Amino acid sequence: MSKTLLLLANGFEAVEASVFTDVLGWNKWEGDGSTEVVTAGLHPQLTCTWNFQVAPEKQLVDLNLEDFDALAIPGGFEEAGFYEDAFSEPFQRVIQHFDANKKPIASICVASIMVAHSGVLKNRRATTYNHPTSKRSSQLKQYGVEVVKERIVTDDNIMTSSNPGTGFDVAFLLLERLTSKENTKNVKELMGF
Incomplete structure (x- = not known):
């Protein structure tokens, strides 16, 4: 059984987190049964971008990162305080740990800024x-990242994406890395994709 850590910062977008719980959850019950998701954050109660309240299963401080095979990170809004947790030392250490161990890191939308802040995306x-009105690409570039204007970019073990609409695609890419193309195709079909 592979375990994925779903890292939740205050101000995260619920829809970007739910794609991981749904895709990997469908696999657990209807696919090959090999995936489990554990939600964790810095606080016992988190507030999503649009004020939806979430209680993560675990506190980050209580986890042994060696127990996990992959990291999934939803993005969020600066206005909702997302970068306060995202740029925190505990979050940065988690990202660095997964990259140092070459374990998959799947991020959606601005979560790539969090990943870049950790230093693991430099020269990648x-x-x-x-979006044309956003300055996030310029912000990402400041971390020494080669910014690619594509929906999803994979560089070795790290997956980044361009907007919330890519969420399911990123989650399916992570499932494929953790299982197989054939199993992922089966789960997609079961989910109506």
Whole structure:
């Protein structure tokens, strides 16, 4: 059984987190049964971007990162305080641990800014929220990242994406890494994709 850590910062977008719980959850019950998701954050209660309240299963401080095979990170809004947790030392150490161990890191939208802040994306390819009105691509570039204007960019073990609409695609890519193309195709079909 592979375990994925779903890292939740205050101000995260619920829809970006739910794609991981749904895809990996469908696999657990209807696919090959090999995936489990554990939600964790810095606080016992988190507030999503649109004020939805969430209680993560675990506190980050109580986890042994060696127990996990992959990391999934939803993005969020600066206005909702997302970067306060995202740029915190505990979050940065988690990202650095997964990258140092070459375990998959799947991020959606501006979560790539959090990943870049940890230093693991320097001189690597990535994307982030790239709507014409956004300055997030410029922010990502400041971390020494080769910014690629594509929906999803994979550089070795790190997956980044350009907007919330890529969420399911990123979650399915993570499932494929953790299981197989055939199993992922089966789960997608079961879910109506």
